Amino acid sequence: MEEEIMLEEEQITELLDAKQYHKLKEILSEMNEADIAAILAEIPEDKLPLVYRILPKELAAEVFVNMDSDAQEILIRAFSDTELREVLDELYVDDAVDVIEEMPATVVKRILMHTDPEVRKSINEILKYPEDSAGSLMTIEYVDLKKYMTVEDAFTRIRRTGVDKETIYVCYVTDENRKLLGLVTVKDLLLNEYSKKMFEIMETNVICVNTLDDKEDVADKFQKYDMMAVPVVDQEHRLVGIITFDDAMDVLQDENTEDIEKMAAITPTDKPYLKMSVIDTWKTRFPWLLLLMVSAAFTGKIIQSFESALQAQIVLTSFIPMLMDTGGNCGGQASVTIIRSLSLGDIEYSDVFKVIWKEFRVAFLCGITLAVVNFAKLMLFDKVGVMVSLTVCLTMIMTIIFAKFVGSTLPILAKRLGFDPAVMASPFITTIVDAISLIVYFNIAGLILKI
Amino acid sequence: MEEEIMLEEEQITELLDAKQYHKLKEILSEMNEADIAAILAEIPEDKLPLVYRILPKELAAEVFVNMDSDAQEILIRAFSDTELREVLDELYVDDAVDVIEEMPATVVKRILMHTDPEVRKSINEILKYPEDSAGSLMTIEYVDLKKYMTVEDAFTRIRRTGVDKETIYVCYVTDENRKLLGLVTVKDLLLNEYSKKMFEIMETNVICVNTLDDKEDVADKFQKYDMMAVPVVDQEHRLVGIITFDDAMDVLQDENTEDIEKMAAITPTDKPYLKMSVIDTWKTRFPWLLLLMVSAAFTGKIIQSFESALQAQIVLTSFIPMLMDTGGNCGGQASVTIIRSLSLGDIEYSDVFKVIWKEFRVAFLCGITLAVVNFAKLMLFDKVGVMVSLTVCLTMIMTIIFAKFVGSTLPILAKRLGFDPAVMASPFITTIVDAISLIVYFNIAGLILKI
Numbered sequence: 001m002e003e004e005i006m007l008e009e010e011q012i013t014e015l016l017d018a019k020q021y022h023k024l025k026e027i028l029s030e031m032n033e034a035d036i037a038a039i040l041a042e043i044p045e046d047k048l049p050l051v052y053r054i055l056p057k058e059l060a061a062e063v064f065v066n067m068d069s070d071a072q073e074i075l076i077r078a079f080s081d082t083e084l085r086e087v088l089d090e091l092y093v094d095d096a097v098d099v100i101e102e103m104p105a106t107v108v109k110r111i112l113m114h115t116d117p118e119v120r121k122s123i124n125e126i127l128k129y130p131e132d133s134a135g136s137l138m139t140i141e142y143v144d145l146k147k148y149m150t151v152e153d154a155f156t157r158i159r160r161t162g163v164d165k166e167t168i169y170v171c172y173v174t175d176e177n178r179k180l181l182g183l184v185t186v187k188d189l190l191l192n193e194y195s196k197k198m199f200e201i202m203e204t205n206v207i208c209v210n211t212l213d214d215k216e217d218v219a220d221k222f223q224k225y226d227m228m229a230v231p232v233v234d235q236e237h238r239l240v241g242i243i244t245f246d247d248a249m250d251v252l253q254d255e256n257t258e259d260i261e262k263m264a265a266i267t268p269t270d271k272p273y274l275k276m277s278v279i280d281t282w283k284t285r286f287p288w289l290l291l292l293m294v295s296a297a298f299t300g301k302i303i304q305s306f307e308s309a310l311q312a313q314i315v316l317t318s319f320i321p322m323l324m325d326t327g328g329n330c331g332g333q334a335s336v337t338i339i340r341s342l343s344l345g346d347i348e349y350s351d352v353f354k355v356i357w358k359e360f361r362v363a364f365l366c367g368i369t370l371a372v373v374n375f376a377k378l379m380l381f382d383k384v385g386v387m388v389s390l391t392v393c394l395t396m397i398m399t400i401i402f403a404k405f406v407g408s409t410l411p412i413l414a415k416r417l418g419f420d421p422a423v424m425a426s427p428f429i430t431t432i433v434d435a436i437s438l439i440v441y442f443n444i445a446g447l448i449l450k451i
Numbered sequence: 452m453e454e455e456i457m458l459e460e461e462q463i464t465e466l467l468d469a470k471q472y473h474k475l476k477e478i479l480s481e482m483n484e485a486d487i488a489a490i491l492a493e494i495p496e497d498k499l500p501l502v503y504r505i506l507p508k509e510l511a512a513e514v515f516v517n518m519d520s521d522a523q524e525i526l527i528r529a530f531s532d533t534e535l536r537e538v539l540d541e542l543y544v545d546d547a548v549d550v551i552e553e554m555p556a557t558v559v560k561r562i563l564m565h566t567d568p569e570v571r572k573s574i575n576e577i578l579k580y581p582e583d584s585a586g587s588l589m590t591i592e593y594v595d596l597k598k599y600m601t602v603e604d605a606f607t608r609i610r611r612t613g614v615d616k617e618t619i620y621v622c623y624v625t626d627e628n629r630k631l632l633g634l635v636t637v638k639d640l641l642l643n644e645y646s647k648k649m650f651e652i653m654e655t656n657v658i659c660v661n662t663l664d665d666k667e668d669v670a671d672k673f674q675k676y677d678m679m680a681v682p683v684v685d686q687e688h689r690l691v692g693i694i695t696f697d698d699a700m701d702v703l704q705d706e707n708t709e710d711i712e713k714m715a716a717i718t719p720t721d722k723p724y725l726k727m728s729v730i731d732t733w734k735t736r737f738p739w740l741l742l743l744m745v746s747a748a749f750t751g752k753i754i755q756s757f758e759s760a761l762q763a764q765i766v767l768t769s770f771i772p773m774l775m776d777t778g779g780n781c782g783g784q785a786s787v788t789i790i791r792s793l794s795l796g797d798i799e800y801s802d803v804f805k806v807i808w809k810e811f812r813v814a815f816l817c818g819i820t821l822a823v824v825n826f827a828k829l830m831l832f833d834k835v836g837v838m839v840s841l842t843v844c845l846t847m848i849m850t851i852i853f854a855k856f857v858g859s860t861l862p863i864l865a866k867r868l869g870f871d872p873a874v875m876a877s878p879f880i881t882t883i884v885d886a887i888s889l890i891v892y893f894n895i896a897g898l899i900l901k902i
Contacts, residue, residue, distance in 0.1 A: 158641055169637065169638075207483060224485050245696050249677075256711075260710075278812040285784050299776075303771070307769070320751075321889070322750065328779075333715050333736050336715035362736065365733045365737075366736060374744065426783065430776060
């Protein structure tokens, strides 16, 4: 697949250099818009407008939607006013909003100037919704029907207006105040008599979302209810737009990326890695590193306060990394499992005791088995003596139990307190577990080795 | 939302206890199948068949698909042969396959015995495909059209057969050997004249997948091309089934869970957390912990070999956790960023030098800024002397540069070698970076502190 695109890219550069525009148009017209956008991302900036202009008009708009914002900006700056208007006319309102959100103010002004007044009003409406809300995600291009329309009326309406709608397969029945009454799918329309009225065939128990709902909740609803589109209503239950499954899929993927970044102690961004400047990347990483570094300093303090014990048994120092790492890994496993389960809805706050009990038993099993292997290794290979081996292995069991406890409860607690549980992943858990493991270590050493 | 379901659940238990089955049926009939399944998961096992039987027949089958396999098994065991047949008749083939895949052999036998012979053949076909392949995911219930059919013929066919199809909105045009020729959407049908023929309006440039393609690639295609369904073809390009967006969304979510688990050094499973036994959970975690523990032992060896240096300057010990943790966190940030970018297709192998150069600059910035803060802290609060502070801060800068290098290159290398890059996340990177940071630390200490 990758190979295929690479080949076509070379071919296109060749045709471009040979000025064989007609041939180029022929090839591009046969391709999928997402693939063309991927190729345009690779060709030199100055040739971008040239190739773009070769595309048939309708395909051009579809390719435009699939390009990243940098490429879009280059094109918009190269467009004549007429060209800009032509592209804008082909865009769905939600796509237009996506484009605008990424552009500098001057470009936004130019875009809005060349948009149809009706559409401009809608764009401005959508821009007013909070960034991560359902309202910011929706499109206003849906098919609306009235309750006394017949199936035949509905088909007539779809045929007349459907070409500009993002989906025609789910239609919404509203009353005179735009209040949402029900939904009718095209499947319903096709499988019913022409004379049936909407109110007879519509589904009235409609899953919908509010304009101010978080987009993550919207994606979760798609996931749960397997819908093709979801209607977006305002506080008065008036239908204002719809969100289609492809947008929900993008949200799902973005939210996953965000969670993964948070789990690695990175401030989430929606920019692709290679598009971010070094300074911006640094900004997403440095604050967390600083916070974690300062927290880790406390662990150092613990070692300092046991300095004399260490000096008496310097061999103990060499097991610190293993104990800290194992604790961190155990805590990380537990926290990531719980964070993911919370986000998938597999567990909730009320399961906290079930989780603790389960993690305790898993920790006990992991602790015993790792300790046994470790004890054998210490006695047979490292030959460090029974008492030191015992100290290390007991510490290991205790540390693992603490680590799994901390790792599994902190994310649940964070969620309960309204924070994002994803932050309570390996880096933070490791820092906490490090301190605990050292305190346990030195105390057990004190008891067993009498230092 | 959560609140709402809780309320209904209590209500249902009450009605059940009061034997108000009629009222119960009324309430349940108004609810969404996914919500009913969620509620049934909470009621006592022995009451499950009772409540299930209250549901209207068609809704019952939809609820059945939404339940987890344990509940499905309970029901199947409680069903009479007639009931079983009724449910099976309502299932799409891909859903039936999903159910069967999770059942013990005896239940599978009983299910297949009561399936329509035609469907049984299809189920057996699908069961033959490898577990994670497109073939195992597809359904065979699609609308197929012929190239000389008119729009009117197509509508007739959809009206006649559409009720049992998983989607009717995308129809596939095949030749007499079932070879895929093109696709026609219902939108195309609605917006064209009744007399138009399929070959005039069909899209011939069809994105399709092969039966043996990995389901992850299938999900990526949905993500990239915003499709409602994708046709599945065999090696001879014959159409054998379709996969719909809702299944692709589930795959996407499963793949994300798998990646996240791998990044935390857990063997992925598809069982929800609370459904797994303690032993099974232990099995997913222990091997990785053991591997990492053994690797961490090498870090201990490094400390041992510098024991005399440490004894001369015992204060150095107290900075080991901070240096190791910071290194691990920096490496983790880089590796997770790269793993995710690889999986989203934002970077590929050919970008490896761009990545290294970028991470080098980010690491340098992070290193310098963290070292400055740390130096100030060491001099002002810890009062450890210039030379020791210098040793710690220089080590920090070097460690961060190494950590970001290792963290960013290993996932790319793993992918290049055909391994899953997700394994090269924090736990492994931390273990490697720990060793590097200690070697750097003791060498710099040797140079600066002359120990």
